Amino acid sequence: MFRVRSPQDFGAGVFFMLFGVAGLFFARNLAFGSTEHMGPGYFPVLLNVGIVTIGAVVALRALAVDGPPIEGVAWRGPIFVLASILLFAFLIERAGLVVTTAVLTLVAAYARREAKLLENLLLAAGLALMAVVLFVFALRQPMPIWWWG
Amino acid sequence: MDILANLATGFSAAASLQNIGFCLIGCMLGTLVGVLPGIGTIPTVAMLLPITFGLNPLSSLIMLAGIYYGAQYGGSTTSILVNMPGEAGSIVTCIEGHQMARKGRAGAALAVAALGSFFAGCVGTVFVAGFGPLLSSIAQEFNSPDYFSLMVLGLVMAVVLAHGSLLKAIGMVLIGLVLGLVGTDVSTGITRYTFGLAGLWDGIDFLPLVIGLFGIVEVIRNLEQPDSERPTLKAKFRELWPNREEFKAAWPAALRGTGIGALLGILPGGGAVLASFASYTVEKKVAKDPSRFGHGAIEGVAGPESANNAGAQTSFIPLLTLGLPSNPIMALMMGAMMIQGIAPGAAVMTARPDLFWGMTASMWIGNLMLVIINLPLIGIWVKLLSAPYRFLYPAIILFCAVGVYSNSAEWFQMVLLAVFSLFGYVVLKLGCEPAPLVLGFILGPLMEENLRRSLILSRGDPTIFIDRPISAVLLAATVLTIALIVFPQFRSTREEAFQE
Numbered sequence: 001m002f003r004v005r006s007p008q009d010f011g012a013g014v015f016f017m018l019f020g021v022a023g024l025f026f027a028r029n030l031a032f033g034s035t036e037h038m039g040p041g042y043f044p045v046l047l048n049v050g051i052v053t054i055g056a057v058v059a060l061r062a063l064a065v066d067g068p069p070i071e072g073v074a075w076r077g078p079i080f081v082l083a084s085i086l087l088f089a090f091l092i093e094r095a096g097l098v099v100t101t102a103v104l105t106l107v108a109a110y111a112r113r114e115a116k117l118l119e120n121l122l123l124a125a126g127l128a129l130m131a132v133v134l135f136v137f138a139l140r141q142p143m144p145i146w147w148w149g
Numbered sequence: 150m151d152i153l154a155n156l157a158t159g160f161s162a163a164a165s166l167q168n169i170g171f172c173l174i175g176c177m178l179g180t181l182v183g184v185l186p187g188i189g190t191i192p193t194v195a196m197l198l199p200i201t202f203g204l205n206p207l208s209s210l211i212m213l214a215g216i217y218y219g220a221q222y223g224g225s226t227t228s229i230l231v232n233m234p235g236e237a238g239s240i241v242t243c244i245e246g247h248q249m250a251r252k253g254r255a256g257a258a259l260a261v262a263a264l265g266s267f268f269a270g271c272v273g274t275v276f277v278a279g280f281g282p283l284l285s286s287i288a289q290e291f292n293s294p295d296y297f298s299l300m301v302l303g304l305v306m307a308v309v310l311a312h313g314s315l316l317k318a319i320g321m322v323l324i325g326l327v328l329g330l331v332g333t334d335v336s337t338g339i340t341r342y343t344f345g346l347a348g349l350w351d352g353i354d355f356l357p358l359v360i361g362l363f364g365i366v367e368v369i370r371n372l373e374q375p376d377s378e379r380p381t382l383k384a385k386f387r388e389l390w391p392n393r394e395e396f397k398a399a400w401p402a403a404l405r406g407t408g409i410g411a412l413l414g415i416l417p418g419g420g421a422v423l424a425s426f427a428s429y430t431v432e433k434k435v436a437k438d439p440s441r442f443g444h445g446a447i448e449g450v451a452g453p454e455s456a457n458n459a460g461a462q463t464s465f466i467p468l469l470t471l472g473l474p475s476n477p478i479m480a481l482m483m484g485a486m487m488i489q490g491i492a493p494g495a496a497v498m499t500a501r502p503d504l505f506w507g508m509t510a511s512m513w514i515g516n517l518m519l520v521i522i523n524l525p526l527i528g529i530w531v532k533l534l535s536a537p538y539r540f541l542y543p544a545i546i547l548f549c550a551v552g553v554y555s556n557s558a559e560w561f562q563m564v565l566l567a568v569f570s571l572f573g574y575v576v577l578k579l580g581c582e583p584a585p586l587v588l589g590f591i592l593g594p595l596m597e598e599n600l601r602r603s604l605i606l607s608r609g610d611p612t613i614f615i616d617r618p619i620s621a622v623l624l625a626a627t628v629l630t631i632a633l634i635v636f637p638q639f640r641s642t643r644e645e646a647f648q649e
Contacts, residue, residue: 008578008579008580009314009580012579012580015575015576016320019324023327026342027341027342035611036608036609038597038600042601043600043601047323047326047330051323051324054320058317070578073578077369078571078574081369081372084543085365085563088550088554088563090560101547104543104546108542109543112539115539127544127547131551143551
């Protein structure tokens, strides 16, 4: 049997292959055309075949050559950061900039295990104030300040 | 004397009170964000990109260029004072600059970096003014096959000069090209990879992609380091100016650095990062006493910092004349230009000379401003440096989110931002660089269009790419580049260069 000697590269290779296969799959209904008249599917298919090939080479090489492991993934960071962005998307038109900024700050702050509530409440209030002054008053971005507009 | 007349046009366009104002604001903002620890040049430019969109094209590009120079300068300040390189380009400055700072020569290092950069900026501006029209007149001869080959060469060189695995960099370029094709195919009107989402009909928006890949991913990555590992300010300030010996050692290095940077900046795939590495290596080679390097040799600050800035300047040449972004920053600039409705390339110089020359002139103005605002304001930047990251990063996320949202006012773009942040985090863990992806993303539709046109011209015969002399030369250069990497001796030099 084989052994993965370079987990990071192996992962990258598999990732490329998945991306390429998905790219080919979703291009299946696009006309390929001919070399003279390239259809909408021509270039995507060409590129995705390239991606799958590269992925295969990278993955196979990872079986033969030693390389770095995949660093430990601390999911806390990405989860809280991404949640804060998605909450911003959901809230901005419903709750206005002040509430949205405060929520984003508080959620983002818990991306760190050591977050302190009081400190972050103060930070949230400060950033909400700054956001309104900077984005709405100074830069005149079209964003509601409160939920009533 | 054409150059002088042209520069006069440029200065009259750029030197309006309004444009000087935007240049100043850009430089200030760029420095302000660039100086914050853990935010490199690319994230800074990506984050501040949205605020330039409301302006007219020239003002917006002038401001953006100001942001770029400011971010670079801010990055050097951080490198020197806290030994925390925001990105690859300032790693070199960290090595010598921070050693100088520890010996109480932080002021001298900062001053030399500023003055060297200013000198390099002046020379770089002249370079752009001189080479720009020349390259642009060559570019007038370019046809679709030549453009296609040029883009192939540009992408290959960008891959060769990226760090880490070549194969993975090629993979990332290809993924970028595919992402660039999402949306409506211009010549057939058929939508591709839109998954029925109306938000994707016009293609993936540039902002969520770059802000996610560079801004948000940077935050997540910084959060993974425990607090204690984050550096603190160790520098001591005694005096701000370099003494006589330091000055004597610094100026020849700045001259050499400027030359190296100006030349390397023009190369596709080159730019500031490559220039600063090359200059450091040269300084080490020509030094009478190389053992001083690593312990605070001032040449190691003056050379790379000048090279850095000269390269930053001249990397605008391929963008403005050929429409080829040579590095991720130029890809950001190109994206900004396209959002403004300007197609970068040879046509800019003939159709909008005020834009080309105005930008060239603003480069010089921007560099002058950096010296004027930064030397006196160093005290303020130092204070900013000590801002704890736990207060900074929620503000960074807020800026990224507002930037993406206010540009489109669509929540769908925010979802894309989250998607690309996650994507960027995954590829980071897999040891892939996002920079080649962005180049591919920008060039994807252009490459397809030029390939399609070439093959229509030749009735489907691919030999058109070697029949046309310009295209043949470009492809030969591409093959040569690839051959050089496969050739083991060069390969080891490349690895050595990145290790240093």
